[in-house]
Amino acid sequence: MPTADRSRPRLVESVDGTRYRDLNGNGRMDPFEDPRRSPEERTEDLLGRLSLAEQVGLMFHTVIETGPDGTLLDGPGAISKSGTEEVVLGKHMTHFNVHGLxxxxxxARWHNRLQELAERTPHGIPVTISTDPRHGGAQNAGTSWVTSFFSLWPEPLGLGALADPALVREWAMTARREYTAVGIRAALHPVADLATEPRWARQRECFGQNPQLVARLVTAALAGLRGKQDELSVQSTVKHFPGAGPQKDGEDAHFPYGRDQIYPGGRFEDxxxxxxxxxEEGADAIMPYYGRPLGLEIDGEAIEEVGFGFxxxxxxxxxxxxxxxxxxIVSDWELVNDNHVGEQVLPARAWGVEELTPSQRMQRILEAGADQFGGEECTELLLDLVREGQVSEQRxxxxxxxxxxxxxxxxLFDDPYVDESAADALVGTEEACRRGHAAQASSVVVLHDDGAVLPLLSDGAGPRIYAEGLPDGVVASLxxxxxxxxxxxxxxxxxxxxFQPRDDLFLEAWFHQGDLEFPPGFAHRLARIRAxxxxxxxxxxxxxAVLTGIVEHCDALTGSFGVSGAAWIDAITGVIPARGRLPIELPRSMAAVRVAPEDVPGGTADPLYxxxxxxxxGSAGR
Structure with missing residues (x-):
């Protein structure tokens, strides 16, 4: 039999007319290459052919970065630890979380080159590219990417303000179409956490604090990512099991001081x-959070106080x-090894098992039931554990x-490639951007309107505007x-x-943490402007945020969730009426926050809103 050309993807036509990819280059259609067989049959056939190193490579999912103009990166990147060829060919890894694009x-060009590289592996296992959310306006290198060429939508908290499952499904469908156009086939979302602790830094990624509403909106997001039967789907990863919202004192479990997750109100089931x-709706993957539960019992059994991933x-x-x-089950990032980026270090999130070695942590994660190590590429540790008899090949x-x-x-095994020439036209289309803009404007919540100031009307000539925090072009449009x-x-x-800025640990500066009150002089500055x-x-x-003491100095006060300046203007002028309702409560004081139970939706006493x-x-127009 002739050997397939491994330098380019090859589609072969068999004697009965079935088209297939000769991934192992042996000149015949093996069962795992046969598109007529079920995914289960193909999986079992391929498993029997893989080496231990190839199977181990599947179990690692780490950051990857691109080179300029769609090239593959030769060496380490700003965060990625190894060059692309090393992780794909040397470590047999096939799952990567892509960062900046x-x-x-x-x-699209980079993705196709990466798939071509994967064809040089013994069985041509295609790469799965994943991403954190990319369709919002907030940037956090540890949790999400600000949109650039993708369409811009409200943050999930803004979608929660609209409480519209049909809109959430449309948002997820748009993300699916735009992801698949550039080769992204796995979403590290939706977030199913409840935003019950007002200080927690990751509330914007949640749909809100109400368990039933969040469940409905997560269901809609899963449907949108899955698509219809004849459409390309995107793997969903629901996170962060079993709910990351009730962080002690609102501190985030990315960091050692935020490791504890508590349930003082007994609301674990919420x-x-x-x-x-x-x-029940068929989530493809689930990611547990970093936090370790304190004092938690499930069905009368005390739960060990170690991070959920362990x-x-x-x-x-x-x-x-x-x-x-x-x-x-994919672990959250970097449970095994400390993360060194430049001069900064972030300890491995091995909460409750800090004394274990990296190999012992890896063994604990597998014993807990996880399938994949997020943020890690230390394949040699798992290979050694198997060779030493600590982990079985069957596991x-x-x-x-x-x-x-x-x-x-x-x-992916039948065709992982995308049309490079079409990508720019398929992503960030005029219609998708228009729909995203409308959703942003609609999601604005009018908290206070003193004397019916809103909608802001123009007398025809346009008002004279003093502005802060708005682009000049947006102000000029009004x-x-x-x-x-x-x-x-x-x-x-x-x-x-x-928030209270922090920057001692890697990623810490991206997380808005600490107290919710404005500096004491801010209200006085607002009063001078209003005068x-x-x-x-x-x-x-x-x-x-604690807005007590602020609202009295505003003729109108709104809350928004990752909304562009242009969309906010449309909302306050009634071009696209603001119709959001708060998906979380806004507490009256920090004193009320500090005594409230972290796990109870609406747990602060007498909230301001x-x-x-x-x-x-109503609608007014301009």
Whole structure:
């Protein structure tokens, strides 16, 4: 039999007319290459052919970076630890979380080159590219990427403000179409966590605090990512099991001081509900969080106080056995090794098992029930554990089976390539951007309107505007920008929710943490502005904020969730009426936050604005 040309993808036509890819280059259609067979049959055939190193490679999922103009990166990147050829050919890895992307066309070119590289491996296993969310306006190198060429939509918290499953499904369908156009076939979302702790830094990624609403919206997101039967689908990864919201004192479990997850209100089942529903709806993968549960009991059994990624009672006992989940469990990033980036270090999130060696941590993760190590590429550690008899080959095969099955179901073995020439036209289309813009404007929540200031009407000539936090071009579209409040007919201010900056550990600067109150002088500055002209203030609520003491100095106050300046203007002028309602409560004081139970939805006493609050405006136009 002739040997297939491994330098380029090859499609062969068999004697009965079936077209297939000769991935192992032996000149015949083996069962795993046969598109007529079921994903299960193909998986079993391929498993029997793989070396231990190939199976182990499937179990690692780490960051990958691109070279300029769609080239492969030869060496380590800003965060990625190894060059592309080393991880694909040397370590047999086939799952990668891509970071910065230059353009849709460059992303498509890079993806195809990566798939060509994968064809040089013994069995040509295609690569699965994953991504953190990319369709919002917030950047956090540890959790999400600000959109550039993808269409811009509200953050999930803004979608929660609209509480519309049909819109969430459309958002996810748009993400699926744009992802698949550039070769991304796995989403490291949706987030099924409840935003019950007002200080927690990751609230913007959640749909809100209400368990039933979050469950409905997660279901809609899964449907959108899956698509119809004849459409390319994107693997979903629901996170962070069993619910990452109730962090002690609101600190995030990325960091050693935020390792503890607590349930003082006894509401564990509330946090579990969206995951129960996601499993019933066919979630492809689930990611447990870093946190370690303190004082948690499930069905009367005390749960070991170790991170969820190391916790057999939670991953095997609860997730696998009780909830019946047989999909992929991928650990959150870097549970095994410390992460060194430049001069900064972030300790491995081995909460509760810090004393273990990296090899021992890896063994604990496997014993807990996980299939894949997020953020790691230390394949040699697992190979050594198998050779030493600490981990059985059967255990490796069990996880490799789940991981291969997803690849076959996605159709990657039959055709992983994308049309490079079409990518730019398919991503960020005019219609997708228009729909995203409309969703942003609609999601704005009017918290306070003193004397019916909104919608902001124009007298025809356009008002004189004093602005902060708005692009000049956006202000010019509404009226004349002036330099001081004294010259203005109205002041328009957009600010972020308050936080306490931190930057001692890698990634820490990206997380908005700490108290929710504005600096004491801020209210006085607002009062001076309002003394000169009416004031409309918007607060970008990437998490809750204490607005007591601020609202009295505003003629109108809005809350938004990753909304562009242009969309906010459309909302406050009524071109696209703001109709959002708060998906989380806004507490009255930090004193109320500090005594509230972290796990209870709506747990602060006498909130300034309760969940569901929102002043509804009519349409006015400009």
């Amino acid at each position: 230059e353009s849709a066309g460059a992303a 946090h579990l509900l969206p995951f129960r529903v996601a499993i 916790n057999r009672q939670v991953l095997t006992g609860l997730l696998r056995e009780q909830l019946g989940f047989d999909g992929v 490796v095969t069990a996880s490799a089976r789940r991981l291969l099955l997803v690849k076959f179901r996605l159709g 009226g004349e920008q002036v330099a001081t409040p004294a010259e203005a007919d109205v002041a328009l201010l957009r600010i972020g929710a308050p 000169a002209c009416p004031l409309i203030l918007d607060v970008d609520l990437d998490r809750a 309760p969940c569901g609050h929102g002043v509804q405006l």
